[in-house]
Amino acid sequence: MSKVKRYISPVILPIFFLILWQFFSVKLNNPIVLPSVTEVLVILARPNSSLLSLGSLIRNTLISILRVGIGYILAILLAIPLGMLIGYSRRIEEFLMPFLNLFRPIAPLAWVPLVLAWFGVASLASIFNIEQGGLYSLFNNIKISMLFIIFIGAFFPILTNTIYGVKSVKKTLIDSALTMGARKKDIFIKVLLPASLPSVITGFRVGLGVAWMCLVSAEMLPGSLAGIGYLITHAYTVARTDIVIAGMISISFVGGLFDLMFQKIEVKFFKWQSMDK
Amino acid sequence: MKNVIEIKGVNKLFLTDKKQEVKALKNINLDIKDQEFVCILGPSGSGKSTLLRLMEGLIDPTTGSINVMGSPLTKPIPEAGFVFQEYSLMPWRNIIDNVSFGLELREYSRKDRYKIAEDILTRFGLKEFTKSFPYELSGGMKQRAAIARAMATSPKILYMDEPFGALDAYTRFQMQKDLIEFWLEEKRTIVFVTHSVEEAVFLGTRVIIMSPRPGEIIADYNIGLSYPRDRWNKEFGKKFQTIMDIMNDIS
Ligand SMILES: Nc1ncnc2c1ncn2[C@@H]1O[C@H](COP(=O)(O)OP(=O)(O)OP(=O)(O)O)[C@@H](O)[C@H]1O
Ligand SMILES: [Mg+2]
Numbered sequence: 430m431s432k433v434k435r436y437i438s439p440v441i442l443p444i445f446f447l448i449l450w451q452f453f454s455v456k457l458n459n460p461i462v463l464p465s466v467t468e469v470l471v472i473l474a475r476p477n478s479s480l481l482s483l484g485s486l487i488r489n490t491l492i493s494i495l496r497v498g499i500g501y502i503l504a505i506l507l508a509i510p511l512g513m514l515i516g517y518s519r520r521i522e523e524f525l526m527p528f529l530n531l532f533r534p535i536a537p538l539a540w541v542p543l544v545l546a547w548f549g550v551a552s553l554a555s556i557f558n559i560e561q562g563g564l565y566s567l568f569n570n571i572k573i574s575m576l577f578i579i580f581i582g583a584f585f586p587i588l589t590n591t592i593y594g595v596k597s598v599k600k601t602l603i604d605s606a607l608t609m610g611a612r613k614k615d616i617f618i619k620v621l622l623p624a625s626l627p628s629v630i631t632g633f634r635v636g637l638g639v640a641w642m643c644l645v646s647a648e649m650l651p652g653s654l655a656g657i658g659y660l661i662t663h664a665y666t667v668a669r670t671d672i673v674i675a676g677m678i679s680i681s682f683v684g685g686l687f688d689l690m691f692q693k694i695e696v697k698f699f700k701w702q703s704m705d706k
Numbered sequence: 707m708k709n710v711i712e713i714k715g716v717n718k719l720f721l722t723d724k725k726q727e728v729k730a731l732k733n734i735n736l737d738i739k740d741q742e743f744v745c746i747l748g749p750s751g752s753g754k755s756t757l758l759r760l761m762e763g764l765i766d767p768t769t770g771s772i773n774v775m776g777s778p779l780t781k782p783i784p785e786a787g788f789v790f791q792e793y794s795l796m797p798w799r800n801i802i803d804n805v806s807f808g809l810e811l812r813e814y815s816r817k818d819r820y821k822i823a824e825d826i827l828t829r830f831g832l833k834e835f836t837k838s839f840p841y842e843l844s845g846g847m848k849q850r851a852a853i854a855r856a857m858a859t860s861p862k863i864l865y866m867d868e869p870f871g872a873l874d875a876y877t878r879f880q881m882q883k884d885l886i887e888f889w890l891e892e893k894r895t896i897v898f899v900t901h902s903v904e905e906a907v908f909l910g911t912r913v914i915i916m917s918p919r920p921g922e923i924i925a926d927y928n929i930g931l932s933y934p935r936d937r938w939n940k941e942f943g944k945k946f947q948t949i950m951d952i953m954n955d956i957s
Pocket of ligand 2: 754755756791867
């Protein structure tokens with residue numbers, strides 16, 4: 430009985446919400462303001478068919494994931510070493526943090542004008558000098574300006590969590606490694622990194638969430654011809670609210686999937702952290 | 707026999723976060739010979755841990771010099787092992803990977819270091835727990851693993867900072883006996899910090915007594931009882947009383 434309850438209680442509100450939505454859409458009878466649940470479901474049921482000649486839902490979602498993935502990985506590559514150094518050394522912290530903190534409060538979207546002035550419509554294709562072929566159409570879809578926005582979104586959560594993780598490593602763990610003959614390199618790789626990993630993973634999770642949220646703003650930038658964010662803004666201009674909502678649902682779905690992935694990682698690999706207090 | 711540790715005129719000042727000076731150690735002079743079992747005894751805050759960390763090379767003296775095995779100390783040396791007062795196993799590594807960490811740093815192959823670690827763990831009664839994680843072990847087992855880890859690299863000198871402080875009386879007695887056995891067999895130099903007079907008299911060839919802050923050596927006492935010692939022996943009682951009297955005088 431309680432097991433049944435556990436499965437039922439999380440879906441009560443969503444179902445209620447769907448019923449309400451359907452009710453109002455029928456009552457309003459204006460698909461531009463509020464399309465019906467069924468209209469949106471029709472689009473979601475055929476994720477492979479092309480929408481507004483912009484490609485299918487799946488194709489656009491994959492392109493978005495690719496963009497976020499690249500910007501996100503760049504953020505990880507910079508934020509982890511930087512965060513470890515800042516967390517480890519008071520001197521480096523005092524040198525870098527006041528500077529980095531100047532940028533922290535700036536919402537990724539606020540960068541858009543500058544980013545456009547700097548990078549325009551330059552893409553990975555122009556960086557790698559690819560001018561035709563299948564690789565071109567893929568790489569040309571990945572604009573530097575988008576990567577920058579996504580990078581900014583992911584960078585700070587990962588940085589902050591890495592710093593926090595390294596700072597909360599117990600001094601005794603470092604000292605005991607030193608007594609066993611660890612050098613600086615060993616301290617970083619064999620002590621600080623694994624000890625702070627749970628917190629770093631939390632940073633990954635939050636960072637990916639923020640990066641994914643920056644997506645729509647990144648894909649509103651000029652030169653964008655694909656992606657979920659583009660699909661949404663374009664569908665809006667032609668008053669296809671059903672596609673807008675289907676796009677929003679895709680965003681929510683993928684974001685949820687990312688989160689689930691990290692939840693599983695946290696449970697599987699970091700049992701020691703919750704047990705070791 | 708020759709001195710393995712020579713401490714001359716060591717003072718140690720700490721600067722607190724509020725920039726206040728704390729004088730932890732005052733004019734420490736101490737020579738420790740090869741294969742001695744030295745117990746450092748003193749009230750809380752008398753600088754026992756500080757002295758041990760200085761001998762290990764984890765911190766530097768404010769003034770004075772420390773020589774270990776013939777050369778001035780600048781950082782931890784491979785010939786010394788350390789057991790910390792606080793819990794210090796790496797929680798993300800299982801027991802065997804914790805115990806073989808020092809060997810891993812010395813670039814032993816996985817097979818070799820596991821062999822050595824397994825032998826030690828068997829000796830410490832932790833054979834079944836080689837693949838367990840620290841959180842799966844009891845407090846006493848964790849401490850045994852930490853001692854096994856310090857011994858895995860066969861250090862010539864073993865520093866132990868209140869290693870049995872958090873254990874129940876029964877486990878404590880057992881581990882004291884095991885430690886004496888190890889020391890009699892392997893003939894290492896051990897510097898052992900404790901605040902238990904009884905433990906110091908049971909274990910040490912020599913007992914150093916520290917005063918409350920700033921820590922100063924106020925007595926250096928040879929126990930001169932043969933091993934294994936018997937707590938109910940009359941001689942033991944006398945030594946205990948003598949040291950207890952010194953301790954009472956200072957606090
Ligand atoms: N890193 C530090 N910064 C500031 N003060 C310190 C530091 N380490 C130790 N002290 C001070 O030095 C004094 C001696 O400390 P220490 O830990 O050596 O004492 P102890 O004899 O080991 O005590 P206990 O028996 O409680 O372990 C204390 O007053 C302590 O506050
Ligand atoms: Mg201490």
